[in-house]
Amino acid sequence: MSREAGEIERKYQIPTVALAGDNVVSFGLGAYFKYDSGMPLRFVGVPFPFAGQPEAVAAKFVAGKDMVSGKPFMQAVVDALTSPLTPEEKLSGPAPGAAAAEPRMLPPDTPDNLQRLFMARHWTDYNPVILPTEEKVAAMLKGTSRQPDEIIKSGSGTFGARRPFTVEKVATVAVMAGAKPEYLPVILALSTRVPYMDSTTSIAQMIVVNGPIRNKIGMNSGLGALGPDNEANSVIGRSMTLIHKAIQGYNEGVTGFASLSNPLRYDNLCFAENEESLPQGWRPLHVQMGHKPSDNIVTIFTGWNFINSTGWAAQHYAPQLLMRDYMASLSGMGATIIMDPSVAELLKGAQGFGSKEALGKWLSENVEKPAASYWGNSIVASMLAPLARQGLKPYADWLTVPGDTLIKPFAAGNGINTVVAGGKTASVWFATDFRPEGGTSIDEWA
Amino acid sequence: MDRRKMLALLGISPALAAGTSAFARTAPLAAPDAAGCGSEGLVSVLNPGIETKLANRVPLAPRLATLQGKTIYVVDFDWGGMQQNGDVLHEMQRWFAQHMPSVKTIYKIKSGNFVTDDPALWKEIADNHGDAVIIGVAG
Numbered sequence: 256m257s258r259e260a261g262e263i264e265r266k267y268q269i270p271t272v273a274l275a276g277d278n279v280v281s282f283g284l285g286a287y288f289k290y291d292s293g294m295p296l297r298f299v300g301v302p303f304p305f306a307g308q309p310e311a312v313a314a315k316f317v318a319g320k321d322m323v324s325g326k327p328f329m330q331a332v333v334d335a336l337t338s339p340l341t342p343e344e345k346l347s348g349p350a351p352g353a354a355a356a357e358p359r360m361l362p363p364d365t366p367d368n369l370q371r372l373f374m375a376r377h378w379t380d381y382n383p384v385i386l387p388t389e390e391k392v393a394a395m396l397k398g399t400s401r402q403p404d405e406i407i408k409s410g411s412g413t414f415g416a417r418r419p420f421t422v423e424k425v426a427t428v429a430v431m432a433g434a435k436p437e438y439l440p441v442i443l444a445l446s447t448r449v450p451y452m453d454s455t456t457s458i459a460q461m462i463v464v465n466g467p468i469r470n471k472i473g474m475n476s477g478l479g480a481l482g483p484d485n486e487a488n489s490v491i492g493r494s495m496t497l498i499h500k501a502i503q504g505y506n507e508g509v510t511g512f513a514s515l516s517n518p519l520r521y522d523n524l525c526f527a528e529n530e531e532s533l534p535q536g537w538r539p540l541h542v543q544m545g546h547k548p549s550d551n552i553v554t555i556f557t558g559w560n561f562i563n564s565t566g567w568a569a570q571h572y573a574p575q576l577l578m579r580d581y582m583a584s585l586s587g588m589g590a591t592i593i594m595d596p597s598v599a600e601l602l603k604g605a606q607g608f609g610s611k612e613a614l615g616k617w618l619s620e621n622v623e624k625p626a627a628s629y630w631g632n633s634i635v636a637s638m639l640a641p642l643a644r645q646g647l648k649p650y651a652d653w654l655t656v657p658g659d660t661l662i663k664p665f666a667a668g669n670g671i672n673t674v675v676a677g678g679k680t681a682s683v684w685f686a687t688d689f690r691p692e693g694g695t696s697i698d699e700w701a
Numbered sequence: 702m703d704r705r706k707m708l709a710l711l712g713i714s715p716a717l718a719a720g721t722s723a724f725a726r727t728a729p730l731a732a733p734d735a736a737g738c739g740s741e742g743l744v745s746v747l748n749p750g751i752e753t754k755l756a757n758r759v760p761l762a763p764r765l766a767t768l769q770g771k772t773i774y775v776v777d778f779d780w781g782g783m784q785q786n787g788d789v790l791h792e793m794q795r796w797f798a799q800h801m802p803s804v805k806t807i808y809k810i811k812s813g814n815f816v817t818d819d820p821a822l823w824k825e826i827a828d829n830h831g832d833a834v835i836i837g838v839a840g
Binding site: 256257258259260261262263264265266267268269270271272273274275276278279283288289290291292293294295296297299301303304305306308309310312313314316317329332333336337338339340344345346347348349350351352353354355356357358359360361363364365366369373376378386387388389392411412416417418419420423424427428431455497501502504630633635636637638639640641642645 | 744768780781801814818820824840
């Protein structure tokens with residue numbers, strides 16, 4: 256909303272006041288103004304939550320105090336549109352002062368003090384890090400042919416704030432995470448995708464690696480693939496978290512406001528697909544995306560939910576039926592099933608699904624949920640209800656049917672993906688709402 | 702007394718102090734050896750921090766001398782998607798009608814969803830001589 260308010264002010268010179276909940280107004284007044292817009296928008300704040308409140312509560316808010324200035328709410332609105340601009344609000348061009356300098360090296364200090372510094376600067380996941388000495392970073396850089404001073408991206412901050420970072424900076428973070436040099440191409444590929452998606456909701460990311468590099472660097476796609484049981488999976492996943500913190504500059508309460516956040520953010524569900532165990536006709540994820548089997552690809556998924564099958568596949572109730580049932584709990588905006596190779600074998604052999612795509616099609620045609628429940632998800636409502644009111648099918652139909660009408664949320668062309676991993680000790684699976692953002696070449700960073 | 706000893710007495714680590722701009726360019730006080738450890742057991746490390754460039758400043762539009770007789774567009778940003786912001790925005794319209802009846806308010810819902818822009822609406826507001834805009838509610 257800050258972007259829109261700013262455009263009205265800048266392009267049309269129309270005084271504007273932005274209303275925001277007190278949960279996010281500090282971002283608009285703080286980091287967004289300082290690093291993104293440069294425009295000191297005038298905000299008036301309402302208590303959060305405001306959405307979904309009875310009308311009487313809305314009246315109470317308007318009759319109450321502005322959460323920003325403390326003035327009576329409507330007086331604050333009138334003042335925002337009429338009180339003359341301050342010298343600060345009239346400034347144009349380069350911002351006064353300078354951003355905090357970040358020299359290449361930190362002043363020498365004891366290891367304990369440096370660990371504390373790294374935590375104080377929000378560069379870590381609050382577990383100890385490997386201190387990135389020049390020697391360790393130089394060794395890490397042997398994992399890529401890229402030059403240390405090569406700039407990977409400039410707009411790495413939230414909403415694209417200018418935070419240019421180099422190959423050496425990513426190598427520094429990789430050392431901190433505990434990486435080996437051979438992991439660096441994967442970590443560099445991950446870094447090209449910043450800024451990672453953030454939200455006040457409990458959004459999270461998932462990392463899936465495909466191609467020969469999985470085995471070359473010792474990633475686990477088999478027994479315990481999703482657990483804390485493999486160095487490469489664990490450390491590459493952690494690297495993404497540290498990239499999010501140190502390179503993107505994510506700082507809870509300053510540049511991000513995830514109310515509960517998500518424990519998946521500690522290692523970002525990092526694993527490799529068990530390509531060797533795919534049933535015949537089931538293609539690896541990266542090949543489904545159009546890459547060659549010999550390509551090395553890392554795919555970042557974004558989502559919220561992660562539902563465990565709990566037990567193994569039962570003989571009296573086929574796996575796809577329980578997947579269908581559990582998936583009714585998902586938002587319907589995309590899904591990925593992560594399954595053990597033994598589940599894939601059952602689905603292929605006993606149930607006749609000749610490909611991942613065939614399974615996805617069956618699920619999209621069979622997962623159902625009541626329309627009211629579908630729209631009850633605020634992500635669905637935020638993204639799709641406005642488009643439904645503007646006539647976009649099939650959402651327009653789903654918005655007008657009685658709330659108890661069963662709809663097929665994945666039949667709107669929302670992809671259902673499958674990734675196979677695991678060690679064939681139990682026929683287990685996870686139904687998730689994680690959606691791929693497109694694969695990134697690892698080979699380009701070797 | 703050198704700076705390191707002074708900081709130690711104050712319970713401040715030199716590296717932590719370097720987090721403030723005043724110390725950001727302080728030269729290393731001990732030359733690190735090949736392993737990154739100095740003679741005092743200090744470690745010299747690369748800085749993972751990145752400078753965030755400050756955005757160029759953009760001035761606000763001049764404010765109105767008064768709202769009397771003006772037209773205010775009340776734009777529903779439709780955060781949440783189910784028009785639930787309308788209650789607050791309509792309540793504000795009622796306030797203007799009651800307390801500043803010469804103010805004309807026009808309620809509009811932004812097209813697209815909360816992550817998309819609506820340049821056509823901003824142009825419509827300008828073309829129709831909207832004097833001011835209230836936009837919300839973000840959460």
